[in-house]
Amino acid sequence: MSQAIREINYTHPGLTMTNKALMTARTELLDHTHGRRSDALPFVIVMTDGRSYIPMVTISQAHQLHALNVTVFAVGIFKRGLRRRVARNCFKS
Numbered sequence: 001m002s003q004a005i006r007e008i009n010y011t012h013p014g015l016t017m018t019n020k021a022l023m024t025a026r027t028e029l030l031d032h033t034h035g036r037r038s039d040a041l042p043f044v045i046v047m048t049d050g051r052s053y054i055p056m057v058t059i060s061q062a063h064q065l066h067a068l069n070v071t072v073f074a075v076g077i078f079k080r081g082l083r084r085r086v087a088r089n090c091f092k093s
Contacts, residue, residue, distance in 0.1 A: 018052040022061035030070060043071040050076060
């Protein structure tokens with residue numbers, strides 16, 4: 001998995017659409033009509049560089065997932081210097 005992550009082609013640097021990833025998880029992946037089992041614990045793993053293009057919308061989408069009792073894990077993918085930003089954004093309440 002680490003190798004696959006290293007090989008990701010970042011075609012649009014600075015356009016991290018974390019809000020769309022969270023919305024897609026909520027509206028499509030976690031929906032019973034798309035195969036979600038009622039006995040499964042809902043969780044989402046988001047891989048991010050910590051630079052959400054639209055931070056307020058991203059926070060709103062995260063709150064909507066939390067309201068549905070979905071556990072969200074954020075995996076930071078970053079170069080040096082972004083580690084603090086990822087940590088700061090992930091632990092906002």
